[in-house]
Amino acid sequence: MSNIIITIGREFGSGGRIIGEKLAARLGISFYDKELIQLAAEKSGIHADVLKGADEVAANPFSSPFVPPSIDQGSLNDKLYKYQRDVIREIASRESCVIVGRCADYILKDYPNCIRVFIYADMEYKVKLIMERHHLKDTELIEKIIRRTDKNRRTYYQYYTDHKWGAREEMDLLIDSSLLGVDGTVDLLEKAARLKMEQAEA
C-alpha cells in the first residue's frame, strides 16, 4: 500500500496540533510538527535554535535584496522554508504520517494519497481552549495572541504558496473543531483516513 499523508493547517487555538498528534497515534503513523525544524537543521547545518525564530514566518518582503544573505533574516526564512519543503517531500515518499502546518498541503498537492485538512473554530471556542490548556485568564491577551499568530501563519502561507490560507479550494476537508470537540474531530478524521486507505487498496 502506498503511504497516506494527512496535512493539517490550523487556526491557533483550534486544537489542530493535538488533533493531529492523537490522529497519528490512532493510525499508528508518524507525527511531524516542530520536529520539522530539527530535521531542517540537520539537513542545512544551521542550528535548530537559529531556525526556530524563522518557523512559519514569511521572509520580510521589504528586506533589501542588497543585504548579504548570511546576515539577512528574510533569507534565513526562505532557507528554512526550502529545507522544510525538501524534508516534507522526503518524509512523504518514505512513510505514512500527519504533518502540521508549514504549507505541507501545498508542497504535497500532487501527492496521490494526501488528505489536506484545515481545522478552525470561532474565537470564543479558541479562547476557551487556550485558557484551559495554558491556565491563562486574560481573554483580551489570548485574543491578541490568536490574531497575531494566525496573521503570521496566513502571511507565511500566502507568501510561499500564492494561495489563500484556509481557502476551501486548497483543502479536501475543513472542520470546525467545536462541532465535535478534540476527540470527536480525531474520530472523524480517523474515519476519513481509513476510507481513503480502503479506496487506495481497492
Next chain:
Amino acid sequence: MSNIIITIGREFGSGGRIIGEKLAARLGISFYDKELIQLAAEKSGIHADVLKGADEVAANPFSSPFVPPSIDQGSLNDKLYKYQRDVIREIASRESCVIVGRCADYILKDYPNCIRVFIYADMEYKVKLIMERHHLKDTELIEKIIRRTDKNRRTYYQYYTDHKWGAREEMDLLIDSSLLGVDGTVDLLEKAARLKMEQAEA
C-alpha cells in the same frame, strides 16, 4: 433525544444533492430539497409551478420599489424565501432531517444539533459527474451551466443572509466530494452525524 438537522450547501455538480439523499436514507431521517417548494406552496397558497421559477434565485435588487408587489418578480422571490424559511423552522422543530440549500444553515444557525455542511469539488470532477449522470458530452456547455447555477446560488445566499456563500466561518464541515467520492462522502457524513448524536445524548 432532540432532532438532528444536517444542512447541505453545495456547488452544482459536486454530488451534494445525492449525497444528502443517501445520507438521510442511511440515518433513517427525512430529506428535503425540491420538496420545500411544495411545502411553501401549500403554506402560501401560491401554486408550486409559479414558485419553481423563484427557487434559490434572489430578488432583483434593481427592481423598482414602485411596482405593485403582486406583479413584481422580486417580491415573489422574497415571498418564497420567507415561506421556505418558516417551513424549514417548522420541520427542524418537528423531526430530524437533511435539508439541501435554501440558506437552511443560516436559518438554523442557532439550532443546537445542526451540522452545517458544504460540499464542493474542482471543475474537472464536477463536469465528469454531470456528464455521467445526465449523459451529456459538451464540456464547455456543462461548465457554463455550472458557473451560472452557482452564480445564482451565491447571489441568493448572499442576498438573504449577508454572508459569503460556502465560507468556512458559516459552516461546520466542508468537504471536497472528489476526496472520497459520493458514497465515501456519505460514509464520512454518517460518521459525523452519529458522533454528534452520541454527544447530544451523553
